[in-house]
Amino acid sequence: MANHETGGLAPNQDLPLLRIRGLGVRFGTFNAINPLDLDVRDGEFLTILGPSGSGKTTLLRAIAGFQTPSEGGIEFDGRDIAEMPINRRPFNTVFQDYALFPHMTVRENVSFGLRVRGTGRKRLNDRVDSALGIVGLEELGARYPSQLSGGQQQRTALARAMICEPRMILLDEPLAALDAALRRQMQNFLKSVQRQSGITFLFVTHDQSEATTMSDRICVMRSGSIEQIGTPRDLYYRPKSKFVASFFGASNIIEPCEIIDVRNDVTSVRTPVGTFAVAGPAPEGGSGLALAVRPEAFGIGNGKPANQIELTVVSVSFIGSETITELKHRNTSLEFKMKARSDPAAIPPAPGSVLTVGFDPAECALVSGDTG
């Protein structure tokens, strides 16, 4: 089925599997989700990324049917499902706390979806065997959830959600409870299951690196609204707002920023620390702009890129493969961070010394300011 490269575009671009239009959720007078549109393509791994409290869970619960939306429509595969009862919706959920049934064995848990549909014993057993095989739990079918490790519970929850062969699975921070090493392992595992099964994954996390490594596309949420949707590369290299830029790696933000010229797809901007060239056209609504430059975009001296700033070294920290230099602008006391591959031959600059730091017009982005 759908098999594609990480970062590439999912197939069937013109026919979204899930179509959300003007969906809003209010709790009393509080807008947990401001009316928003979202398309999820068939077979893609789409991650909803945002800080805690930004409405990720609420959005997912509205899609699953646990939360009645205040307004708006949800279509799945061309059918309106906004009013459809939870148990009829053609997709399944992996819960953050796994929600495994404590009085049932792993097998009974996994087979539950088939059992309530009255699937015959033979067919049921075959399907459960194959699901347990996919998640590598063939040996543990007779155990109770309380006898499983966190990762095994996680796999059980996934097998249970996959048993009815849904076209889409919703996952709400499924890895949040696992420790770092297991988390990384489960990320790879989830991704490979998703790729092999071709099931659309709608995944929620607050972890930027998790979203980046797993997703085909990421939808960044902030205060109940969608801030930006795009591939991990899009969001990393072409953030539209200061919020997205700083969420994806610590960006250097230079503001305020004023456009003085646009020519040949290069925009010139004036900032308190100098005038710079930025590749690409100016963004619309050009007020409240800021310039975001990644720490690794900065280079010293050689190559002479178009944009240059003179900065004073504050400190240098060696963290193995990389060296991070903290810098300060003399007049504005704006702070900068530069990250570079560690060079065994280099002599680190002394604090207080002045460096000329350059960056390429293609390696920075004009972003909207605070009220994104």
Place this chain on the structure above:
Amino acid sequence: MKRLRLLDVSLASVSFLVYLALYLPILLVFVLSFFSMRRGRVRWDTFSFEWYARLFSNESLGEALLNSIIVGITAIIAATVIATLAALHVNARPSSRSARMLEYVIFLPFLLPPIITGLSLLIYFREIGVSRGLATIIVGHAVFVLAIIYRIILTRLNSLSRSLVEAAQDLGASRLQTFRFIILPNLRMPLLTAGILAFALSFDETMITLFLAGTDGTLPVRLYAMMRVGFTPEINALITLILGFSIVLTVVFAFAWRRSGGIDNNRITRI
């Protein structure tokens, strides 16, 4: 070291005395159900089951015991059904107005003095023309034990993670299937607890029953009536039987608790 041992010894003797005070009367009753007594001394050569035989031929006591059991079981079944439905509703919509109403309605008879509950029911039954009998006692007991059953079930329901119900529905279960496959299995222990507790409450409930009993009363009412004419020794046999029954019940309960405990404990710590 020495002071500590002294403390231990005195503690042990105090507990021994307390247990003696608690269990000596019961032991005496037990002994007296098999032996006769003369001039304040047990005659050990008189061992017999005579009092038990007399108890079972004493129709009024036997009938009263049977009534107590019928009333207890019927009232518990009725109350459990109502309490479960009410608890399910309150658990699903805890802040709705109907939920708050239900809580008051269920708890009022439990908090009211039994004399008031009994009297109100008596007046009510008279007004609607229902004559006193087992049925009226059953209603009285059901109302009385409703609150405790309801509370135990609701506590368990509230401790069940909400996402369990959501997960079941998400996997395609109807409301009925969710109840049958997810909720009910997790209510087994609380239902057993509530049933036993409620039966104990019903078994010695006297005040409400006094108002609602017609000619056929429950055991406590019957014993109450016997007090005026004085007890015959078969009362010892009766108490011994009830004691034995309670002990068996406690043991069964403890076993059931331990057997489901393995899973139960983990469940509580996990959720």
